[in-house]
Each structure stands twice: as C-alpha cells, then as structure tokens.
Amino acid sequence: MISQFQESLHLTARTFQSEMLDTTFEDVLEHIDSGIMLFDEEGVLSFVNKQMYGMLDLPRSSLVGCTMSHLLAHVQLSRFKKKLVLRIYRETVYKGKPSYEYVDEFGRYWRVTLSSGEQLKGSYLFTVKEISDYKLIEQTAYQNDNLAMLGKLSASIAHEIRNPLTAIRGFIQLLRPHLHQLGKEEYARIILAEIDRANDIIHEFLTSSKPSVPQVGMISVSALLKEVVLLTESEALMKGCQINLHQLQNDLIISVDVKQVKQVVLNMIKNAMEAITDRIDSDMGRIEIGARREGAEVRIFISDNGKGMDILTLDRLFSPFFTTKESGTGLGLSVSDRIIKNHGGCISVSSRLNEGTQFVISLPLIQ
Incomplete structure (x- = not known):
C-alpha cells in the first residue's frame, strides 16, 4: 500500500515537472x-x-x-x-x-x-x-570589396581608353582650319568640348574609389539645365521621349564644378530614356526637368514615366557595380552620388513599378 502511494506520488511529481517544463519552454519561445x-x-x-x-x-x-x-x-x-x-x-x-x-x-x-x-x-x-543589420554589414563589405577591385582595374585600363580620345582630339584640331573655311568651325568646338567631357567622365569612373576635389565656379541652375536639355533632346526624340523643361527662376545660383554636375544630370536623363524605352505600353515617353528653391537649397528634379523600380533595386541603386542593364557598368549612379556629396548636397529617389521614377538633386544655393 505504501509502495503504491509512493509510486503515485512520484508519478504526480513527474507530471507536475513535465507541465512546469512545458510552461517554461513556452515562456522562453514567447519572448x-x-x-x-x-x-x-x-x-x-x-x-x-x-x-x-x-x-x-x-x-x-x-x-x-x-x-x-x-x-x-x-x-x-x-x-x-x-x-x-x-x-x-x-x-x-x-x-x-x-x-x-x-x-x-x-x-x-x-x-x-x-x-x-x-x-x-x-x-x-x-x-x-x-537580419537587416547583418545585410547592412554584408552590403558594406561587398561595396568595399568592389571599390578595392575598382582601384586595381583603374591603372590597367586608363591608358587604353584615353589614348584613342587623345588621337581623335588631335585630328579634330588638325581639321579645324578646314571646318572654318566651310563655315562649320562650331562643329569642331562642340566635338572638342564633348571629347574633353568624355575624358572627364572617364577620369571620374576610374577614380570613383577615391574622392576628387570639385573645381567650382558659379552658374545659374537655369543655364545649366538648358544646356543639358540642348545636348539630349535630339536623342530623346529618336527614342520616343519628350523632354519638358519647366520654367525656372533666374536667381537660383550655385557654386559647383559645372562639368561634374552636368555629368550627373546627363546620366539621370539617359537613365530615364532607357527606363521609358523598356516600358511595356506604347504611350509617349515624358521626361520632366525643373528646379525649385527649398530654403537655402535648390532641388533639381528629373522625373520620367518609365518602367519604374522595385524596392530591391532602389535599395542597391547607388552601390558600385550594381546595374539592371545588360551593357551597364553599374558605376554611373555611384559616381553621381559621390559627386553631389562632394558638393555638400544629396540625391534622393522615389519610384513605383510601371508608373515612373523621380530623382531629386539637392544643392546649396549662393545667397
């Protein structure tokens, strides 16, 4: 009788311990x-x-x-x-x-x-x-590896790209007197200016792993954007896009490296053209360009009605070597972001799939 009671007591104790253990595990999992x-x-x-x-x-x-x-x-x-x-x-x-x-x-x-x-x-x-924190560390390490690799590639390809441009520039200078006789010297001036700009772009790409000091000068935002639109509107029409330059205030003056900032805006307009070309529907492509004052800053906006981007693409948009294009290098927006930051500004972007994208470049104004 006593042994049965002891056995029953042990069974009750084990059941109680098991229930207590289950409750403890549930409390741990709950928190x-x-x-x-x-x-x-x-x-x-x-x-x-x-x-x-x-x-x-x-x-x-x-x-x-x-x-x-x-x-x-x-x-x-x-x-x-x-x-x-x-x-x-x-x-x-x-x-x-x-x-x-x-x-x-x-x-x-x-x-x-x-x-x-x-x-x-x-x-x-x-x-x-x-795992957001882990992903941030992983992306930072990935970006640092890419920048290190970019630095190694720069020295080996710099001469290969620049030498042909130097030769072309030399021949255009030799042809300049003949173009002058034909009344087409303006062509030579434009070609030489664009070759110089191409050299500057190559320099930026090849040195994107280390900061460069902007060679600043004052320019009105209106003049800058009008010049950029003039350079791109013919290409836009060929690709089925219409560029609309909004009316701008003449008193929006910035102190920037004009070539660098022009490169940034041109890059964004060309990205907009490609986004419009990749759309599924056949509606007319539109690129809206404008600027407005926001306190002590000017906000330059470039928006399109292209295919837009998803959240994953937006998250890595400014990472070096990240691209959604088959023939892209993935350096354009990375370099653009660094250029604007070197000028004390920033770039923001908003986008929706199948609706379009807007880039906003913020730069300090000269009061």
Missing part, C-alpha cells in the same frame, strides 16, 4: 526575438508566439488550429502577407529549401528557417528573424 510557428503532423498550427502573430498582424486566437490553406484564406491577412506566406511555403516546404530570405513592404530583411524531420515527429517548425 525570444524571432517569430515561431509550429504545424503538427496533420498540418494544423498548434503553436504561434507573440512575435509571429505580431508580424502577421492577426490575433493569436484566430491562428491556432488553422491549416496553411485556412491561413491563406484568412480575411484579416493582407494581400501582401498572403503572397509572402505562399512564397515562403513554396520555397521551403515544396522546394525543400532549409531557409528563405525576403524583404518586407518597409524594406526590412528577414530570414525564414524551416525545421522538420524525425526529431520533430512529423511537425514543421518555421522560425522568422530580422
């Missing part, structure tokens, strides 16, 4: 910084912690007991999250990948890890953790 979902062997959601139902923006009571199909059909789950859950299921469960990374609607990076097998007795454990 860790990762989202957790556990589906049992029948595909029913049996446990979800606070982080996870916060990510889904759903109450816990409406989640526990759901299957994946029920979750995807949940009326309170946003369309974006439904697509995301379906993509995660396809990549991990269906394709058998142990982890999957994605970017949410706010530009944050997340990693989903799936654990299953004999140790979980047929259950599926999904763990979701934010």
Whole structure:
C-alpha cells in the first residue's frame, strides 16, 4: 500500500515537472526575438508566439488550429502577407529549401528557417528573424570589396581608353582650319568640348574609389539645365521621349564644378530614356526637368514615366557595380552620388513599378 502511494506520488511529481517544463519552454519561445510557428503532423498550427502573430498582424486566437490553406484564406491577412506566406511555403516546404530570405513592404530583411524531420515527429517548425543589420554589414563589405577591385582595374585600363580620345582630339584640331573655311568651325568646338567631357567622365569612373576635389565656379541652375536639355533632346526624340523643361527662376545660383554636375544630370536623363524605352505600353515617353528653391537649397528634379523600380533595386541603386542593364557598368549612379556629396548636397529617389521614377538633386544655393 505504501509502495503504491509512493509510486503515485512520484508519478504526480513527474507530471507536475513535465507541465512546469512545458510552461517554461513556452515562456522562453514567447519572448525570444524571432517569430515561431509550429504545424503538427496533420498540418494544423498548434503553436504561434507573440512575435509571429505580431508580424502577421492577426490575433493569436484566430491562428491556432488553422491549416496553411485556412491561413491563406484568412480575411484579416493582407494581400501582401498572403503572397509572402505562399512564397515562403513554396520555397521551403515544396522546394525543400532549409531557409528563405525576403524583404518586407518597409524594406526590412528577414530570414525564414524551416525545421522538420524525425526529431520533430512529423511537425514543421518555421522560425522568422530580422537580419537587416547583418545585410547592412554584408552590403558594406561587398561595396568595399568592389571599390578595392575598382582601384586595381583603374591603372590597367586608363591608358587604353584615353589614348584613342587623345588621337581623335588631335585630328579634330588638325581639321579645324578646314571646318572654318566651310563655315562649320562650331562643329569642331562642340566635338572638342564633348571629347574633353568624355575624358572627364572617364577620369571620374576610374577614380570613383577615391574622392576628387570639385573645381567650382558659379552658374545659374537655369543655364545649366538648358544646356543639358540642348545636348539630349535630339536623342530623346529618336527614342520616343519628350523632354519638358519647366520654367525656372533666374536667381537660383550655385557654386559647383559645372562639368561634374552636368555629368550627373546627363546620366539621370539617359537613365530615364532607357527606363521609358523598356516600358511595356506604347504611350509617349515624358521626361520632366525643373528646379525649385527649398530654403537655402535648390532641388533639381528629373522625373520620367518609365518602367519604374522595385524596392530591391532602389535599395542597391547607388552601390558600385550594381546595374539592371545588360551593357551597364553599374558605376554611373555611384559616381553621381559621390559627386553631389562632394558638393555638400544629396540625391534622393522615389519610384513605383510601371508608373515612373523621380530623382531629386539637392544643392546649396549662393545667397
């Protein structure tokens, strides 16, 4: 009788310890910084912690007991999250990948890890953790590696590019008297100016891993933009684009390296032309260019109605060597960003897929 009582006491103690242990584990899972979902062997959601139902923006009571199909059909789950859950299921469960990374609607990076097998007795454990800080470190290291590689490439290709331009410039100077006799000396002047600008662009590309000091001079924003439009409007018309230069104030004066800033604006207009060319529809392409005063700064805007960009492209837009073009170097916007920063300004960009893109260049005004 006593032995039966002792055995019953031990059994009760073990049950109590087991329940206490389960409660402790649940408390730990409830407060860790990762989202957790556990589906049992029948595909029913049996446990979800606070982080996870916060990510889904759903109450816990409406989640526990759901299957994946029920979750995807949940009326309170946003369309974006439904697509995301379906993509995660396809990549991990269906394709058998142990982890999957994605970017949410706010530009944050997340990693989903799936654990299953004999140790979980047929259950599926999904763990979701934010890795934005890790990605930032990774991208910084990647950018530093690219800059180091760029520095090594610069010395080997500088002469190969510059020598032909030097030869062309020399022959144009020899032909200049003949063009003068034909009344076409203006052609020689334009060609020489563009060769010099090409040399400056090459110099910027090849030295993009180290800062250069701008050779500043005063110019009105109106004159700068009119000159850029004059250089690009014929090419734009050939590509089915119309450039509209908005009326500008004459008192917007900036102190900049004119060649460098002109290079930045030209680069953005050419990017806009390519974005318009890549559109699916056949509507007339439009590029809007203008400037306005904002306190002690001028905001130069270049907008288009091209194909636009997604959030992943926007996130890496100014990284060296990142490009979405088949023949691009991925240096244009990286160099442009550095040029504007060297002038004490900044570049911002906003874009929507199939709607268009707007770049805004902010530069300090001369009062």
